[in-house]
Amino acid sequence: MSTFYSLKVSAVSALTPSSVAITLDIPNDLKKDFTFDAGQHLTLKQTINGQEIRRAYSISSAPSDAKMTVGIKKVEGGAFSVWANEAIKAGDSIEVMPPKGHFVFRPTTTPQQIVAFAAGSGITPIMSIAGSVLESHPENTFVLVYGNQSPEETMYHREILDLSNKYTDRFFVQFMYSRAREEDALFGRIDGATVNLILKNKFKDRSFDHFYLCGPEDMINTVKETLQKNDIAKDKVHFELFTTSQEEEVSQAEGQTTMEVTLDDEVFTFVMDKKKLVLDAVLNENIDAPYSCQGGVCSTCIARVKEGKAEMVKNQILTDGEIEEGFILTCQAHPLTPTLKIDYDDV
Template sequence: MSKFYPLTVSQKQADTRDAVVLSFAVPASLQAQFHYREGQHLTLRADIAGEDVRRSYSICSAVQDDQLKVAIKRVAGGVFSNWAHDVLQAGATIDVMPAMGHFSLPTNGIAHKQYLGFAAGSGITPLLSIIKTSLLAEPDSQFTLVYGNRASSTVMFKEELAALKDMFMQRLKLIYIMSREQQDIELFNGRINEEKCAALFGQWINLSDIDMAFICGPETMMHAVSNSLQQHGMAKENIRVELFAASIPAHRHITGVKPLLGKSSCAVTLIMDGQHTHFEMEKDRESVLDAALKLGHEMRYSCKGGVCSTCRSKVVAGKVDMDSNYALEDYEVARGFVLTCQSFPVSDTLTLDFDSEN
């Protein structure tokens, strides 16, 4: 899982003025490694001006599609996104790590579910995969999508969403919210916030019928929707959230906030791909991830901001303090999972298992 594989970009398509879709050619010998679930993401790696740059992008293809795709939206000042738009071309080879992430639920062919999705901007990418996969895999399930954008010209996957609507006329409901383009129905103008959600739940969406909700977008929108869902009676465990990397809040670890207990250093053991790695690091100075990278160990990581979950591992022995967490669900934290990019040892010994799934 921690290994990168060279994949050829088989196709590069413009979706909107500032978004492109990359398709990858996965050879038969790597089909097993690149099996994926809806809602997961890929970590891409490239050498850009002599720097090892990694970014995670959500898979936008359905599980049933015979094509692995991600969408990349241009970000102002974004090193990787601008390189992908301006330099990367079809036919080029790029390093890709197999799919990761838990922004999904197992599908069931006999399920009769009502799903609800909220997305803003490029947050549609994993939801597109979830919507298409779910509707194809569960013939009796339905999906409602609330999708926020500035204007119709910025709507990603507009044609594909329209095609899905034609395919699943009675089972897919699309609600577009525009912040800078006037629409006939006043409710559909503005931004997705708690007030907008309350109005939608009062007039267009019956939450008592909804079994599961998925949210992907900026942090403020994500919290607003999650809070409104819970205020209107939806259990927190029935809400899945995914914060996209462009919304990573600035964060710097502050040392000396808590007194150190025991030794000033920690003996760390990492279990990854069945291999055991041992090293010593100072407590309260740098994250486990940064300490391992500094010593030359190959690690799983991408955003380093506690958002993408690429560096997810399970604490088998010892204890860490985790500064930020925008990727793990409450049940994962309760089971001992942490983000190593945000984890600082507080015990004298620490064992982290990157191979554990449960």
């Protein structure tokens, strides 16, 4: 079930001329529900101009922080992001779903060397991950490569500099700007040459344990391909898209599928057209399934296939191992078989 809780906004602060940080108070009786791993996201729900809108935003605060913060960049024509930047204020309340997401860092008892490549608002989960990495072990190190148009448009710029000053021997940042030339910053966008600069030059003597990538699809694909050429194992590379291509693919499957959906220990059965997306059909039956972006970006709508087969028209989130285990993004999946049984609880 899409369980939302009303949380009070304790602060709204400007990060750049086009982005804000929204801090939420978590009541004591909800602390357990809102416990999270660094890198996870929240789904926020708001009625704007009479329409319910849900959006997923990554948590930028570390799990150890007393309050929970998300960073929201204004998107031209974006109903929710514009409202969040222009209308919301401290003291308001907003409906929030507990944290979800697989793009996470989990501390270990042994030291870890982490590197992250982020662009634009892709920095938000990376801030949480960086904080967790640096706090969780005194020998952990974190390298951040962060691309933006200019320093003025760099979300969490001051906070990143604070980390650099606090962890002088363990936190290293390389800023990149595509529209400004600044001392100690690279000019341009994150590309294969940038990745090689980090791996083969600046940190050539370091063996990184994990790579975290977050931002636009083109940037992520470029970094992934370069890491692969440098013989970095796939299981060391974690990524989350903040924007993706909008091309829609239509299923070629014909006919009807009998759906069986398990959600909150209840079982629902209905018939759907194979050309429809599973999530759309589920919501049309007034089943309160979890979802947010509906674009295959956030993973909120993940479910496990228990019987039958489904095909995703787009997948940039689930790993090969997760797909083998039967997981699907229901917002991207079409049924292929006469019967399809999915379970939202078994994830």
